[in-house]
Each structure stands twice: as structure tokens, then as C-alpha cells.
Amino acid sequence: MSQQTTTPAAVRAGLADRLPVWLVPRVSGLHVAALLIALMLVGLLLVPVAQVMIVAFQDPATGAATLQNFVDFFRTSLFRESFWNSFYVSAMSVVVATAIALPLAYITTRFHFSGSILIQSLGFIPLIMPPFVGAVAMQLIFGRNGTVNLLLKDNFGISIPFMDGLNGVILVQSIHYFPFILINLSASLRNIDRSMEEAAQNLGSHGMRLFRRIVFPLAMPGYIAGAALVFIKVFDDLGTPLLLNVNNMLAPQAFLRISSIGISDPMGYVISVILVVFSILSLWASFLFMRGKDYATVQKGGGGMARRTLKPGEKVLAYGVVIFILLVVLSPHLGLLLLSFGTIWSFAPLPDGYTLANYVTMWENSKTFIMNTVLYAGIAATLDVIIGTAIAYIVIRTRIFGRKGLDYLATAALAVPGVVLGIGYLRTFHSIDVPLLDKPLASWWVIIALALMIRRLPYALRACTAALQQVSLALEEAAESLGATKRRTIQKVVIPLMTGGILAGFVTSFATAAVELSATIMLVSSNNDAPLAYGIYLFMQTPSGRGAGAALGIVAVIVVAIGTIASQIIIERDKKLKSSGDVH
Amino acid sequence: MERAGIQIEDVHLSFGDTQVLKGVNLDIKPGEFFAFLGPSGSGKSTLLRAIAGFGPTPQGRIRIGERDVLGLDPWKRNVGMVFQSYALWPHMSVRDNVGFGLKEKKMPTAQIRPKVDAALDLVGLQHLADRMPNQLSGGQQQRIALARTIVVEPEVLLLDEPLSNLDASLRVQMRRELLRLQRQLGLTTIFVTHDQEEANTTSDRMAVLDGGVIQQVGSPQALYDAPANLFVAKFLGTANILEGRVEVDGPEARFVTKTGDELSLPQGSKADGSNIVLRPQNIEIHREAGQNALPGTVLHKEFLGSQIRYLIEAGGTEIVVDQSHSVGLDWYEVGANVHLRANTSNAVVL
Ligand SMILES: Nc1ncnc2c1ncn2[C@@H]1O[C@H](COP(=O)(O)OP(=O)(O)OP(=O)(O)O)[C@@H](O)[C@H]1O
Ligand SMILES: [Mg+2]
Numbered sequence: 029m030s031q032q033t034t035t036p037a038a039v040r041a042g043l044a045d046r047l048p049v050w051l052v053p054r055v056s057g058l059h060v061a062a063l064l065i066a067l068m069l070v071g072l073l074l075v076p077v078a079q080v081m082i083v084a085f086q087d088p089a090t091g092a093a094t095l096q097n098f099v100d101f102f103r104t105s106l107f108r109e110s111f112w113n114s115f116y117v118s119a120m121s122v123v124v125a126t127a128i129a130l131p132l133a134y135i136t137t138r139f140h141f142s143g144s145i146l147i148q149s150l151g152f153i154p155l156i157m158p159p160f161v162g163a164v165a166m167q168l169i170f171g172r173n174g175t176v177n178l179l180l181k182d183n184f185g186i187s188i189p190f191m192d193g194l195n196g197v198i199l200v201q202s203i204h205y206f207p208f209i210l211i212n213l214s215a216s217l218r219n220i221d222r223s224m225e226e227a228a229q230n231l232g233s234h235g236m237r238l239f240r241r242i243v244f245p246l247a248m249p250g251y252i253a254g255a256a257l258v259f260i261k262v263f264d265d266l267g268t269p270l271l272l273n274v275n276n277m278l279a280p281q282a283f284l285r286i287s288s289i290g291i292s293d294p295m296g297y298v299i300s301v302i303l304v305v306f307s308i309l310s311l312w313a314s315f316l317f318m319r320g321k322d323y324a325t326v327q328k329g330g331g332g333m334a335r336r337t338l339k340p341g342e343k344v345l346a347y348g349v350v351i352f353i354l355l356v357v358l359s360p361h362l363g364l365l366l367l368s369f370g371t372i373w374s375f376a377p378l379p380d381g382y383t384l385a386n387y388v389t390m391w392e393n394s395k396t397f398i399m400n401t402v403l404y405a406g407i408a409a410t411l412d413v414i415i416g417t418a419i420a421y422i423v424i425r426t427r428i429f430g431r432k433g434l435d436y437l438a439t440a441a442l443a444v445p446g447v448v449l450g451i452g453y454l455r456t457f458h459s460i461d462v463p464l465l466d467k468p469l470a471s472w473w474v475i476i477a478l479a480l481m482i483r484r485l486p487y488a489l490r491a492c493t494a495a496l497q498q499v500s501l502a503l504e505e506a507a508e509s510l511g512a513t514k515r516r517t518i519q520k521v522v523i524p525l526m527t528g529g530i531l532a533g534f535v536t537s538f539a540t541a542a543v544e545l546s547a548t549i550m551l552v553s554s555n556n557d558a559p560l561a562y563g564i565y566l567f568m569q570t571p572s573g574r575g576a577g578a579a580l581g582i583v584a585v586i587v588v589a590i591g592t593i594a595s596q597i598i599i600e601r602d603k604k605l606k607s608s609g610d611v612h
Numbered sequence: 613m614e615r616a617g618i619q620i621e622d623v624h625l626s627f628g629d630t631q632v633l634k635g636v637n638l639d640i641k642p643g644e645f646f647a648f649l650g651p652s653g654s655g656k657s658t659l660l661r662a663i664a665g666f667g668p669t670p671q672g673r674i675r676i677g678e679r680d681v682l683g684l685d686p687w688k689r690n691v692g693m694v695f696q697s698y699a700l701w702p703h704m705s706v707r708d709n710v711g712f713g714l715k716e717k718k719m720p721t722a723q724i725r726p727k728v729d730a731a732l733d734l735v736g737l738q739h740l741a742d743r744m745p746n747q748l749s750g751g752q753q754q755r756i757a758l759a760r761t762i763v764v765e766p767e768v769l770l771l772d773e774p775l776s777n778l779d780a781s782l783r784v785q786m787r788r789e790l791l792r793l794q795r796q797l798g799l800t801t802i803f804v805t806h807d808q809e810e811a812n813t814t815s816d817r818m819a820v821l822d823g824g825v826i827q828q829v830g831s832p833q834a835l836y837d838a839p840a841n842l843f844v845a846k847f848l849g850t851a852n853i854l855e856g857r858v859e860v861d862g863p864e865a866r867f868v869t870k871t872g873d874e875l876s877l878p879q880g881s882k883a884d885g886s887n888i889v890l891r892p893q894n895i896e897i898h899r900e901a902g903q904n905a906l907p908g909t910v911l912h913k914e915f916l917g918s919q920i921r922y923l924i925e926a927g928g929t930e931i932v933v934d935q936s937h938s939v940g941l942d943w944y945e946v947g948a949n950v951h952l953r954a955n956t957s958n959a960v961v962l
Pocket of ligand 2: 656657658772773
């Protein structure tokens with residue numbers, strides 16, 4: 029290239045560039061973006077959550093600092109009971125989820141089992157249905173007068189209280205969240221070098237003893253990671269207990285106090301503090317447990333656990349167990365499907381007849397819900413990927429002061445239960461009026477979209493970070509060396525290369541935001557503003573609305589399923605594109 | 613301890629359609645230190661694992677001591693195996709690792725402790741009993757893995773490249789220690805390696821494998837001096853192989869190279885064979901022509917300290933010659949015309 033070519037940057041170099049840095053701080057567009065994002069995160073996450081924390085420690089009348097609210101909390105027997113119930117339900121859900129996930133993980137990783145891939149992908153199915161959606165269908169199948177108990181009563185004269193009270197919450201939650209354990213545990217099991225197992229066999233160990241003494245302990249880190257997630261999710265969840273009408277748990281109590289007594293009642297805040305503290309505690313405990321226990325032992329020449337061929341007897345047993353578990357796991361989906369196509373379904377193993385009427389009713393009554401959902405989830409997901417890309421770029425590619433903090437703050441949203449965020453928003457934004465509309469910000473529909481945006485940001489951020497990490501710095505430098513400015517480089521090189529990852533992040537955010545209930549339920553101020561998840565909740569409140577609610581639930585499941593599959597396809601295609609690019 | 617031999621008869625083994633072992637026969641004597649030597653992928657590990665009961669069940673017969681073990685579960689074989697990766701369980705202390713096998717045998721805890729201590733003592737690491745495996749160096753892990761295996765008093769000891777994860781100096785030290793331990797216990801031992809020096813220095817006898825077939829069995833010296841085929845000749849040490857033919861003339865025999873140069877062979881050499889194997893140290897370089905000498909040109913020279921290694925073009929190929937170095941010895945320059953005198957009294961014709 030000739031000497032005369034000047035870069036655009038050089039053309040613009042003016043007085044400011046010749047002065048010392050301390051006199052004229054170089055402020056780029058990225059600095060401005062970082063600042064805006066920081067302000068937004070502070071305003072929409074930090075302040076509301078801090079507000080909740082502060083109110084919990086304030087005397088409601090005087091505003092003075094006090095522990096009285098906590099004393100009152102633990103003096104009230106209903107709250108004590110709720111606390112123990114939440115704890116009990118979470119712990120039992122971990123146990124039941126383990127009972128479901130362990131055999132599936134073990135059989136699929138340890139044996140030549142033709143259904144392995146099926147199980148591993150079916151394992152994701154529960155995750156694509158919000159748990160509260162399946163809850164009602166589960167009542168109809170496992171409830172006191174549900175399919176299973178009616179059959180048991182007719183044939184054996186017994187009934188089993190699967191769905192009574194807390195049992196129902198435990199069953200629904202463990203069926204919904206067991207994939208967290210399945211995925212993590214399977215990954216751990218696959219990371220155990222076969223020599224670990226063979227060394228034990230060589231020393232005389234086999235069968236269950238081998239599993240108990242070697243295999244399971246080595247898979248423990250993955251198991252604990254999954255179990256901690258299940259515990260937190262169940263502990264924080266509002267939708268499922270609410271739909272099952274189990275109110276003596278923490279999250280429903282917080283919701284009920286705020287929605288019936290009002291936002292000045294301190295108990296909702298105390299509960300929020302407890303929820304947050306427990307989330308953090310269990311994450312911390314699992315972190316402590318896993319410290320120094322990186323057991324990924326696959327080594328040179330190894331290759332995961334040795335897979336064994338099942339003997340005929342074992343095969344029958346394995347298929348039996350797997351089919352039984354899959355039936356249980358898929359029961360909410362089957363139930364929901366039946367319910368949505370059923371005429372009347374009560375006191376009978378199956379619906380009396382089948383019809384499409386529910387879908388018609390649903391469509392007539394839910395257009396607003398669906399439109400709202402598309403609007404809210406669309407706004408949330410769009411903002412998520414924009415902000416996620418910006419944060420990812422700032423964290424990975426710049427040395428802007430405090431960039432790590434941005435990352436941590438955005439990720440911290442993971443530890444904030446939806447109920448807590450909802451309460452925080454109500455408290456923080458009820459006194460701020462929206463200009464021109466003359467109503468508080470807390471009851472304006474935009475706040476729902478913003479809440480969803482904050483709740484899904486950690487996931488989008490992770491997708492964007494992964495996408496950016498795949499864009500080699502050299503490509504960027506090549507563009508810059510050819511004279512492109514930072515901004516044009518980002519626009520023309522970085523973003524296009526990240527498209528796949530960003531799109532995947534968008535789809536995931538959209539699909540999961542579309543069925544989120546716990547934060548939205550607190551922020552919906554009128555049925556006209558309600559999204560789909562809230563709509564399902566409303567339908568399910570009356571027995572006559574159930575069919576339509578189920579139909580809407582099916583819509584939700586399809587939305588999330590399409591989203592999940594689409595993002596999976598996008599990621600795969602992107603990967604192929606990138607790897608074929610590497611070859612050239 | 614009872615010493616057991618190992619008999620392997622006509623063992624075939626395939627992974628799917630790939631045949632990995634193709635008719636292996638071996639008779640390993642009780643108390644012997646036996647090495648499997650071969651290039652990567654030759655089937656050494658596969659054979660060793662078949663003896664321990666891992667991997668697909670082979671065809672043929674495998675006997676340990678008096679027992680036919682083919683098809684027997686690994687945990688019923690009483691064969692001790694040390695893995696290349698050591699495979700110490702990271703969630704157990706050194707003591708628990710070593711005591712594992714005894715516990716599996718339902719030995720009372722009170723008896724396990726002294727046995728574990730004795731085993732750790734044997735490898736000199738009693739002071740590390742309460743450490744976790746990730747707090748040990750590679751060499752220490754290696755010894756613990758060994759202790760864990762011998763504490764259960766197996767009939768035979770199988771070692772799959774036990775030294776490959778150690779650095780060079782430690783490797784030399786460990787192989788001596790292994791040998792000492794083996795002699796002390798009198799344990800029939802199979803040692804897998806692709807490093808001929810390791811095999812040479814430790815084993816009583818060894819088997820050279822290639823492509824799933826045993827090429828030759830014998831003592832390291834026998835295999836070096838009298839390789840049965842070109843593969844073994846080339847695999848063990850540096851071998852110069854000249855192509856040509858044998859001409860027999862009454863009691864006299866000579867080897868005529870492609871280039872027409874002649875090397876006399878000892879009386880009674882076999883008349884067939886088209887290659888002669890010359891070791892680098894059995895060739896001398898001279899400036900003058902002479903009896904039994906090949907003319908050649910120096911292509912390259914390397915100073916190796918105690919030796920100078922020359923690469924010389926002669927007899928239609930490139931020949932490696934080692935000359936021991938001493939002060940004042942003058943070197944042959946690259947490009948110099950020289951004559952190679954080979955000591956053919958022990959030369960092998962193949
Ligand atoms: N589980 C397996 N499935 C298919 N092929 C295998 C398997 N294990 C080994 N092989 C093949 O069998 C052949 C012999 O493998 P083996 O591990 O015995 O070699 P090796 O002599 O021990 O080599 P190395 O020195 O690299 O350890 C190789 O070609 C390998 O690719
Ligand atoms: Mg090997």
C-alpha cells in the first residue's frame with residue numbers, strides 16, 4: 029500500500045489527540061454504551077432489589093432500621109410453616125428428581141442402549157413446558173380423583189395421595205426440573221475415564237458397589253451442580269404452588285401478602301430476603317462442595333466410561349425402568365393435550381368426549397394475551413441481545429474500567445427470584461409516574477417487558493459471549509489494519525460473525541420470556557395488559573376455563589419447543605459454517 | 613506367593629471389523645519380567661487388556677497359572693493392572709486408594725491397615741498415606757498405583773506404559789525401582805512399552821509386536837543380535853540395511869550389494885536373503901580402500917559427545933556409522949570420500 033493512503037482515523041485526528049490523556053479523557057461510543065448499560069442495570073436490577081432488602085429491615089411506620097419484621101415473621105406460625113414447607117418441598121423435589129434422573133443418566137452413559145439419544149432429548153421436554161402449565165393436567169392424572177387413582181381404586185381399592193398438598197408441588201416440580209440433574213450428571217458420567225472404573229474392577233469391584241464407591245462419587249460434582257439448581261428453582265417458584273392452590277409456602281405467601289394487603293406490608297419483603305439468601309446460600313454451598321473437586325478424568329487414550337452391552341434380562345429391566353420414567357415425565361404433556369381436546373373431564377380416567385371447542389374459546393379470549401406476549405417477549409429478547417452483545421464486547425475486547433462488574437451485575441439477575449424482582453418493581457416504581465399517561469410506572473405494561481428483559485439477560489449474555497469468543501480477534505484486527513474504524517469494524521465484521529449466536533440467544537430469551545409467570549404475575553395491573561402465562565393462570569382458576577387454559581398451554585409449549593429447536597438448529601448451523609471457514 | 617505363568621494360544625481379537633490381534637501365541641514363565649514392545653497401534657494394550665479381562669472377549673485361549681480365564685469377569689481374575697494414567701481415584705485418600713482392593717475382598721479393617729502400610733512402605737511413600745491423589749507428583753502417583761495393585765497380592769502384574777507420563781530422569785529411576793520390586797516379590801510381570809530402552813533394561817524376555825502379530829520373542833540381547841526379520845532389526849536400535857544378494861562359492865560366502873561391492877560373510881552363512889543388517893558400531897571409517905570395504909561419501913556428521921555419528925552414502929543407501937570420540941581424533945568432513953569396513957562376522961542376513 030502506498031504512503032498516501034491515510035486511515036479515516038488519521039483524518040479525524042485533531043487537537044484532542046495531541047493533548048495529554050489526563051486532560052481530555054478519550055471517551056468512545058463504547059464508553060457511553062457501558063455507562064448506559066450500567067445505569068440501566070442499576071436502575072432496573074440493583075435499586076429494586078436493594079429496595080426490597082432495605083424495606084425488610086425497616087419499621088413500616090417510622091422507617092427506622094429494625095429486625096422486628098424478621099422477629100414477627102418467625103413468630104407467625106403460618107410463616108414458620110411456609111418456611112419449612114418451602115424447604116421440605118425443595119429438598120424432596122431434589123430427591124424425587126434424582127430418582128428420575130439417576131437411572132436415565134446411568135443407563136444412557138454406561139450401556140449400549142439403543143434409546144440413549146431419545147432419552148437424552150426427551151429429557152429436555154419437561155423444560156420446554158412451564159411447570160405451572162402442567163400442574164393442572166397432573167391434577168387430572170394423579171389427583172385424588174384423577175386417572176391413576178380412579179384406576180387404582182377400581183382395581184385394588186386403594187388411592188395414593190400423589191397430588192395432595194405439598195406432594196403435588198413436589199411431583200410437579202421434580203418432573204419439571206429433573207433434566208437439570210440429568211444433563212449435569214450425564215456430562216459428569218461421560219467425563220469419567222474408563223480406567224477409573226477398570227482399575228476398580230481389576231481390584232475386585234463390580235456392580236452396585238462399583239457404582240456406589242467409584243462411579244457416583246466421581247460424578248458428584250455434576251450431580252451437586254444440578255441438584256443445587258433444582259433446589260433453588262423450586263424454592264423460588266411461585267406459579268406451581270399457586271396453581272395447585274398450595275399457599276403455605278414462601279413464594280405464594282409473599283405474593284398473597286403483597287397482592288391482598290398491599291406493598292407496604294413488610295412480610296413480602298422479609299420473605300424476599302429469605303428467598304434471595306437461600307438462593308445465594310445454596311449456590312455457595314454447592315460451590316464450596318465442588319471446590320478442588322474437578323474430577324473430569326478423561327485422559328489420553330481414555331474416552332469416557334466404558335459402555336457395556338446389556339444382558340437380555342438387564343435389557344428388559346432397563347427398558348422397563350426407562351419407559352416407566354418417560355411415561356411419568358411426559359404425563360403433564362399428555363394430560364394437557366387430553367384436557368385441551370376434552371369436553372368434560374372429571375371423576376373419570378379420561379375426558380368424556382373430544383372437541384376442538386376449547387381451541388376456539390381460547391382463540392376468542394386469548395388474542396390479547398398472545399399479542400401481549402409477542403410484544404413483551406419481543407421487546408425483552410431484542411433488548412437482551414443488544415445489551416448482551418454490548419456487554420460481551422466490552423468485557424472481552426476492551427479494557428474499560430469496571431467491565432467485569434457489568435458482567436457480574438447482569439449475571440446476578442440469576443440469583444434474583446421472579447417474585448423478588450416483581451415486588452422490587454412494585455415498590456420502586458409505584459411512586460414514579462409515567463409522563464403523559466398519568467399512571468405509575470409500576471402498572472404500565474412496559475415495566476413487564478423490562479422485568480422479562482432483566483430476567484433473561486443472563487442467558488442472552490452467555491449466548492452472546494460464546495458467540496463473540498468464536499470470532500477471532502485477528503479478523504477484527506485485519507479490518508482495523510485496513511483502515512476501518514472501531515465502530516465500522518463492530519458493525520461490519522464482529523456483529524455479522526456473531527449473528528448465529530445472537531439469534532440463538534434471541535430465540536431462547538423470547539421463548540422462555542413468553543412463559544414466565546412469577547415476575548409478571550405481580551406486575552400485571554389489568555387483564556388487558558396480561559401475557560399468555562398470566563392468561564393460562566386466569567383460565568385455570570375456574571373449572572370451566574380449564575379446557576381453554578390447556579389449549580393456551582399447548583400454544584405455550586409449542587412456542588417454547590419451536591424456539592428451543594430453532595436455537596439449536598441455528599447454533600449447529602453456525603458451528604458448521606464456522607468450522608468449514610476454518611479449513612480454508 | 614504362588615508364581616503363575618501365562619499361556620496365550622492363538623488369540624484373535626477384533627473391534628468390529630478391524631482385526632487388532634491376529635493369532636498371538638505366548639508362553640510367559642512364572643516369575644518372569646516380560647515386555648511387550650511395539651510401535652503405537654500395534655495391539656500391545658489390547659493384548660494386555662485381554663489378559664486382564666477388559667475389552668471384547670478374544671478368540672483363542674488365555675491361561676493364568678492353572679486357570680483358563682477367557683470370558684471370566686475382570687474382577688474374578690486376580691490379575692493386577694497398573695494403568696498408563698495411574699487411574700488413582702481423586703475422591704479417595706492415598707490410604708483409601710491402596711486399601712480399596714482389600715476392602716472389596718471383605719478383609720476386616722483391622723487387617724487392612726497394616727497391609728496398606730506395608731505396601732506403602734514397599735514403594736517408600738508411607739508418609740503420604742493421608743494425602744489426596746491430586747497432591748502427589750507424577751512419580752508418587754505412579755508408586756501409589758503400584759502399591760494399590762500389589763497390596764491385593766495378584767498372581768500376575770500387568771503394567772501398561774507405566775513410565776510414559778514421567779519425565780526422562782524419573783523414568784530411569786522408576787524402572788530400576790520397578791525391577792527391584794519385581795525381583796523382591798517374584799511376581800510374573802508384563803510390561804508394555806514402545807520404548808526399547810525400557811524394555812531392554814528391565815525385561816528377561818520380550819515380544820516385539822507389529823500389526824497385531826508377534827514378530828519375535830526372546831531376550832533383549834538375542835533380539836538385538838539376531839533379529840528374525842527386518843521389522844525387528846529396524847525397531848531395535850539403529851540398523852543399516854543393505855540390499856543385495858548372497859553369493860556362495862564353496863565354503864566362502866559373500867554379500868554383493870546393489871552397487872556391486874562385496875562383503876565377505878562368515879563360513880556357513882545361509883545362502884538365501886537379500887538384505888544384510890549392519891549395526892552402526894560395527895563399521896569403521898577409513899580413508900584408504902581395503903578388504904571388505906565399501907566406498908562412500910560423507911553426507912552429514914553429528915557430534916553426540918562420546919560419539920560422532922556420520923551419515924554416509926555407500927552401497928546404494930545411506931549408512932549410519934558411530935565412531936567413539938576421543939581427544940585428538942580427526943573428523944571426516946562432509947563431502948569426503950571414505951571407505952567403510954564392516955565387521956561382518958556377526959552380520960545378519962535376512
Ligand atoms: N475400543 C476400540 N475400538 C476400536 N478400535 C480400537 C479400540 N481400541 C483400540 N483400537 C485399535 O486397535 C489397535 C491397537 O490398539 P492398542 O491400544 O492395543 O495399541 P497400542 O499398541 O497399545 O498402542 P499405543 O502404543 O499407542 O498405546 C489400534 O489400531 C487401535 O486403533
Ligand atoms: Mg497402549
